[in-house]
Amino acid sequence: xxxxxxxxxxxxxxxxxxxxxxxxxxxxxxxxxxxxxxxxxxxxxxxxxxxxxxxxxxxxxxxxxxxxxxxxxxxxxxxxxxxxxxxxxxxxxxxxxxxxxxxxxxxxxxxxxxxxxxxxxxxxxxxxxxxxxxxxxxxxxxxxxxxxxxxxxxxxxxxxxxxxxxxxxxxxxxxxxxxxxxxxxxxxxxxxxxxxxxxxxxxxxxxxxxxxxxxxxxxxxxxxxxxxxxxxxxxxxxxxxxxxxxxxxxxxxxxxxxxxxxxxxxxxxxxxxxxxxxxxxxxxxxxxxxxxxxxxxxxxxxxxxxxxxxxxxxxxxxxxxxxxxxxxxxxxxxxxxxxxxxxxxxxxxxxxxxxxxxxxxx
Amino acid sequence: xxxxxxxxxxxxxxxxxxxxxxxxxxxxxxxxxxxxxxxxxxxxxxxxxxxxxxxxxxxxxxxxxxxxxxxxxxxxxxxxxxxxxxxxxxxxxxxxxxxxxxxxxxxxxxxxxxxxxxxxxxxxxxxxxxxxxxxxxxxxxxxxxxxxxxxxxxxxxxxxxxxxxxxxxxxxxxxxxxxxxxxxxxxxxxxxxxxxxxxxxxxxxxxxxxxxxxxxxxxxxxxxxxxxxxxxxxxxxxxxxxxxxxxxxxxxxxxxxxxxxxxxxxxxxxxxxxxxxxxxxxxxxxxxxxxxxxxxxxxxxxxxxxxxxxxxxxxxxxxxxxxxxxxxxxxxxxxxxxxxxxxxxxxxxxxxxxxxxxxxxx
Numbered sequence: 001x002x003x004x005x006x007x008x009x010x011x012x013x014x015x016x017x018x019x020x021x022x023x024x025x026x027x028x029x030x031x032x033x034x035x036x037x038x039x040x041x042x043x044x045x046x047x048x049x050x051x052x053x054x055x056x057x058x059x060x061x062x063x064x065x066x067x068x069x070x071x072x073x074x075x076x077x078x079x080x081x082x083x084x085x086x087x088x089x090x091x092x093x094x095x096x097x098x099x100x101x102x103x104x105x106x107x108x109x110x111x112x113x114x115x116x117x118x119x120x121x122x123x124x125x126x127x128x129x130x131x132x133x134x135x136x137x138x139x140x141x142x143x144x145x146x147x148x149x150x151x152x153x154x155x156x157x158x159x160x161x162x163x164x165x166x167x168x169x170x171x172x173x174x175x176x177x178x179x180x181x182x183x184x185x186x187x188x189x190x191x192x193x194x195x196x197x198x199x200x201x202x203x204x205x206x207x208x209x210x211x212x213x214x215x216x217x218x219x220x221x222x223x224x225x226x227x228x229x230x231x232x233x234x235x236x237x238x239x240x241x242x243x244x245x246x247x248x249x250x251x252x253x254x255x256x257x258x259x260x261x262x263x264x265x266x267x268x269x270x271x272x273x274x275x276x277x278x279x280x281x282x283x284x285x286x287x288x289x290x291x292x293x294x295x296x297x298x299x300x301x302x303x304x305x306x307x308x309x310x311x312x313x314x315x316x317x318x319x320x321x322x323x324x325x326x327x328x329x330x331x332x333x334x335x336x337x338x339x340x341x342x343x344x345x346x347x348x349x350x351x352x353x354x355x356x357x358x359x360x361x362x
Numbered sequence: 363x364x365x366x367x368x369x370x371x372x373x374x375x376x377x378x379x380x381x382x383x384x385x386x387x388x389x390x391x392x393x394x395x396x397x398x399x400x401x402x403x404x405x406x407x408x409x410x411x412x413x414x415x416x417x418x419x420x421x422x423x424x425x426x427x428x429x430x431x432x433x434x435x436x437x438x439x440x441x442x443x444x445x446x447x448x449x450x451x452x453x454x455x456x457x458x459x460x461x462x463x464x465x466x467x468x469x470x471x472x473x474x475x476x477x478x479x480x481x482x483x484x485x486x487x488x489x490x491x492x493x494x495x496x497x498x499x500x501x502x503x504x505x506x507x508x509x510x511x512x513x514x515x516x517x518x519x520x521x522x523x524x525x526x527x528x529x530x531x532x533x534x535x536x537x538x539x540x541x542x543x544x545x546x547x548x549x550x551x552x553x554x555x556x557x558x559x560x561x562x563x564x565x566x567x568x569x570x571x572x573x574x575x576x577x578x579x580x581x582x583x584x585x586x587x588x589x590x591x592x593x594x595x596x597x598x599x600x601x602x603x604x605x606x607x608x609x610x611x612x613x614x615x616x617x618x619x620x621x622x623x624x625x626x627x628x629x630x631x632x633x634x635x636x637x638x639x640x641x642x643x644x645x646x647x648x649x650x651x652x653x654x655x656x657x658x659x660x661x662x663x664x665x666x667x668x669x670x671x672x673x674x675x676x677x678x679x680x681x682x683x684x685x686x687x688x689x690x691x692x693x694x695x696x697x698x699x700x701x702x703x704x705x706x707x708x709x710x711x712x713x714x715x716x717x718x719x720x721x722x723x724x
Contacts, residue, residue, distance in 0.1 A: 020688075312709075312720060323704075326382075328720045330709035335693070339706065342685075346699070346708065347674075347692035358674060358690045 005133055006108045006204070007052040008097050011041055011061040011069060011115035012084055017286045017352070019359040020343035021320055029116035030068045033284065033320075034294070035305045040116045040284065042072055047119055048111075049126050058082065058101065059115070060093050079230060085239040091211065091253035092218055092245035096238070098207035099222040103229050108204040109137045112250075117197065118293055120280025128277045132201045135169055140270035142210065142258060143201045144172065146194025148278045151292070152184035155285055155353070157196040157251070159274050162260065172259040172272040175251060194276055197283065200255070209265045215253050218245050286352045287336045291318040307339070318349060367495055368470045368566070369414040370459050373403055373423040373431060373477035374446055379648045379714070381721040382705035383682055391478035392430045395646065395682075396656070397667045402478045402646065404434055409481055410473075411488050420463065421477070422446060422455050441592060447601040453573065453615035454580055454607035458600070460569035461584040465591050470566040471499045474612075479559065480655055482642025490639045494563045497531060502632035504572065504620060505563045506534065508556025510640045513654070514546035517647055517715070519558040519613070521636050524622065534621040534634040537613060556638055559645065562617070571627045577615045580607050648714045649698045653680040669701070680711060 011029050015022035022028035029041045038046065045057065054075045060082040061069050069081050082097055094112060101108045111129055119125045128145065136143050146159045155178060162173035175196065179187065187193035202210070212219035221241050228237035259272040282293040291302045299315035307321025309329065316334040321327050325339050334349045347358060373391050377384035384390035391403045400408065407419065416437045422444045423431050431443050444459055456474060463470045473491055481487045490507065498505050508521045517540060524535035537558065541549065549555035564572075574581035583603050590599035621634040644655040653664045661677035669683025671691065678696040683689050687701050696711045709720060 020690075310720070326705045328382075328705075328707045328709070330713055330716075330720060331697070332708060337708070343688045343690075344701065344706065345690045346694060347690070351692055354692075358672070358692060 002109065002133065002137065004105065004107045004109050004137070005052060006056045006058060006101055006105065006110045007045075007048050008058045008060065008094070008101075008110050008112045009041070009044055009115045010090065010093060010112065011059050011065065012087065012093065013114075013116060015116060016359070017355050018284065019338075019355050020345050021322065021338055021340040026068075027065075027116075028284065030065065030072065033290070033304065034118075039072055040118070041069070044113060044115050044117070045073060047122050047125060048113075048129065049122075051126065051130070055080065056105075058097050060084065060097050062087065083235065083238070084242060086243050087247075088242065088245045089247045090250040091215060091248045092221070092242065094207065094250050095211045095215075095218050095222050095245070096225070096242065098204050098211070099226055100229050102204040102208055103226060106205060109133050109201065110204050110207065111201045112199065114198050114283070116284055118282045118284045118290065120293060122279075124277075124279040128275065128279060129199075129201075131168065132275050135166070135273070135275070136201045136203060136206075138203070140206050140209075140265040140268040141202070142206065142255070142270065142272045143169070144255065144272060144274055145197050145199040146274040146276045147197050147281045148276055149188055149193065149195050152181060152188050153195065153289075154178055154181055154184050155289065156283070158184075158187055159194045159196050161192040161194065161274055161276070165273065169273050169275055172255075172274050174260050175256045194274060195281075196251075197277075197281055200250075206265055206270070210254050210258065210270070213263070213265065214257050215246070215248065218248075218253070221245050286355070287318045287320070287338060288349055288352045291336075291349065305339075316349065364471065364495065364499065366467065366469045366471050366499070367414060368418045368420065368463055368467065368472045369407075369410050370420045370422065370456070370463075370472050370474045371403070371406055371477045372452065372455060372474065373421050373427065374449065374455065375476075375478060377478060378721070379717050380646065381700075381717050382707050383684065383700055383702040388430075389427075389478075390646065392427065392434065395652070395666065396480075401434055402480070403431070406475060406477050406479070407435060409484050409487060410475075410491065411484075413488065413492070417442065418467075420444065420459050422459050424449065445597065445600070446604060448605050449609075450604065450607045451609045452612040453577060453610045454583070454604065456569065456612050457573045457577075457580050457584050457607075458587070458604065460566050460573070461588055462591050464566040464570055465588060468567060471495050471563065472566050472569065473563045474561065476560050476645070478646055480644045480646045480652065482655060484641075486639075486641040490637065490641060491561075491563075493530065494637050497528070497635070497637070498563045498565060498568075500565070502568050502571075502627040502630040503564070504568065504617070504632065504634045505531070506617065506634060506636055507559050507561040508636040508638045509559050509643045510638055511550055511555065511557050514543060514550050515557065515651075516540055516543050516546050517651065518645070520546075520549055521556045521558050523554040523556065523636055523638070527635065531635050531637055534617075534636050536622050537618045556636060557643075558613075559639075559643055562612075568627055568632070572616050572620065572632070575625070575627065576619050577608070577610065580610075580615070583607050648717070649680045649682070649700060650711055650714045653698075653711065678711065 015028035063083045158176040160173040162171040164170045228234045282289040301317045303319045305321040307325035309327045312330040314332040320338040322340045338345045377390035425445045520538040522535040524533040526532045590596045625632045644651040663679045665681045667683040669687035671689045674692040676694040682700040684702045700707045
């Protein structure tokens, strides 16, 4: 791959819908959710393959997770682990890393990726990423990946495809919020809608300029922080300035404002594009989204974790048996059974959107 | 109570149908099944109240459980804890303790009780036991308690009542094996059938003579063991002789042979009698039998153990959450959910007779 390519991994989330496996003190990106011997964060880095050298891989996370990132990705320089002193959603987070990369690598092209997603076909994934990076490099284009939807999922945002521009690539017509079921069904029957996977690519300089255009206050905070980058003062300056940023997602701040429009960034035409992809993807946002992606037994049960599980007259279940747990499950149909460290959740699979309620102490 | 009364508790069982809480290395009589701060064995001793002095309480168990018994019942003299070197069912077990008690207390009247049953009304229980001991004392009668059946349970043996002899007491017409459901239903509609609780009373000398009459080989083994009783050789002699006993239950060996007949024991008329009782009883043989006996919430869920359990849209469930476990259960109807020390069982309540199959490693 091109030596200007940089990978940015966002690893600050708390994964509350994946309870009880994922908890604020150990969210799912740091867990071997699939029981394969690698955490989701490690799988994410592996998935991008050898194309990015370790000093071109950047992780943005919370201060409290610094040690976890360092332990799980020892090959990444400490300077490349960016610590948010507080949660300000994805726009300030991406601004910080874009400013920092651009400071040292002004010609960088970056791909931004969540740390806790799941991809089935790694080879196709890498080819798609390379195709995307080549599409944006040296331009003012912003590219987002659109996952071909396989069901009317109401847990994802959708991207409406517009004019085709270059074979695989189309302009984005609009970003759509998580829809209700009827609307999601309509999207699928109409066609031209894709799941927003939160993976996007742009040149670092374009990212900076787009943020400066749409969120000048965030840009001002970054400009104030920039002189401290790569110095021993960085963390204290960031600790002082970063919390002044407003809490806004990169989707609201930039993508939705630029999507479906024509703008000029760095003197060049700019818009948001979508590259439809079909490498098998789940945001692992919920147990059900994991269920759809992994191998099932003859009775359509998906079982993960290192525990010993015996299924009897059970089908359609998503089972997670962590550690040394032993489970015998009889007569369960379409349930989630998830155990982690002494906490057990059993609920119907179609009720998983209520897991936050289930996990509350009330 | 009469100073000749002795209590014999049989505590050698393995409780396999109460898996995963009960396991061979820690069967249910040694567990605080109900989460009340006392094990079933301790509850059993407490239930008999202050009527038996500690040196008149005897426990028969396996060698491997000696320390558990001693720890849980420190007030009982070590001489009163009888250790079976191997499992030979209840006839040799009761023979051993009858011989041993009679050796020192020839006028003893004994009540034999399982160690792992559950009784709702302790006061009524104690009154029933006293009434029963008075009925057999100084006679050759054998008395068994018959529990008034509340449902056509197929997990219990039944006692068919015969001729009434003395107000509450009747002769036993026959002992019936665990019936199939149709037969159990017939018993209930006919009336005069009681669950066999395995609690019976007789004079120690009568017990000895009855065993000698029906199982002379077992009696011969006991006679050979007797000179060692209360000496330091006892355990080694028992270890040598006891395994020669045939494997047979006291029901087969004595009760069924004496029930419904007239015999002469120690020169006096002998038969088996039944005293119907209604103090609320369960053998805790299965989760379902426990479920029927304990308090339920508004949605008919019975929850035991020290764990923290949150039930959502669930009803009719028997839940056991041991230790520090936390459970959130949604959308479950009529299930058993039992967790103990890292092992979880979920099965439909009406499938609990298959728990041995469920718990096997196959």
